[in-house]
Amino acid sequence: MNSNNLQDSGVKLLCTGLENIKCELEILVLSKCELTEESCSALASVLSSASSSLKELDLSNNNLKDSGVKMLSDGLKENCKLEKIGLSNCSITEEGYKALASALRSNPSHLIELDLTGNDPGQSGVKQLSDLLQDPNCQLKTLRFLGTAAHEACQYVTGIVSKNPLLLRELNLSERELGDTRVNQIAALLQDKHCKLNTLILCRCSITEKQCLILTSALKSNPSHLRELDLSGNQIRNTGMNHLCDVLKDSHCKLERLRWGTFTYKNQIAQIT
CATH class of the missing domain: 3.80.10.10 (Ribonuclease Inhibitor)
Known part of the structure; x- marks a missing residue:
């Protein structure tokens, strides 16, 4: 459903169907759908629902902001089966990163891939991510918040100086x-x-x-x-x-x-x- 004018009202209707116990949808792509934090509230309810079968969610290129990400983070902490989430270019700053880091440290979180490219976490947000990857409770295996070449440089330098x-x-x-x-x-x-x-x-x-x-x-x-x-x-x-x-x-x-x-x-x- 990416690149559609779905908006928050459309997502709320969609979430009603996703919470149905008979729904077996595993991948949901909502990139470039004119969504705001209102959609995040409805989606968080789906993510924390025991009946949800959703494993991949792409919300990239929407104006979710920190407030929306905080709602999604609450949904990641309980009953959530989500393994991959895309949040690139969603106007997220250090407050949003802090909320995500907190959620991903929780034992129930199954998330193994997180894409945050195109957001601006500031130094404190970067530290949150660095500390997160060293936390034994975090299941994350793939974390993207830099472009490909910059990411490779980051790995190379970290291997040399032992610091990000x-x-x-x-x-x-x-x-x-x-x-x-x-x-x-x-x-x-x-x-x-x-x-x-x-x-x-x-x-x-x-x-x-x-x-x-x-x-x-x-x-x-x-x-x-x-x-x-x-x-x-x-x-x-x-x-x-x-x-x-x-x-x-x-x-x-x-x-x-x-x-x-x-x-x-x-x-x-x-x-x-």
């Missing part, structure tokens, strides 16, 4: 052969609104001119919070240096300190000519 980079302000990946794939992933991470990194150190990482262009493109993006970048010990050459100079002149770039070779640029102190 989304909770860090400084990241040091010096003396690692990153290659094009990893540099692309790190660039995607820098561009993601969840990432609040201020300092990135990539000394002696064999960064090439091509990879330098990838990084500079990320630094021009509005979401990037990076203030300091250290590329010393890499053979960037003239083309790479030109890319770096261009990004420093870009109004979207928030970089204040840049190092390469023996040169250090400090915003409002040194000038690039």
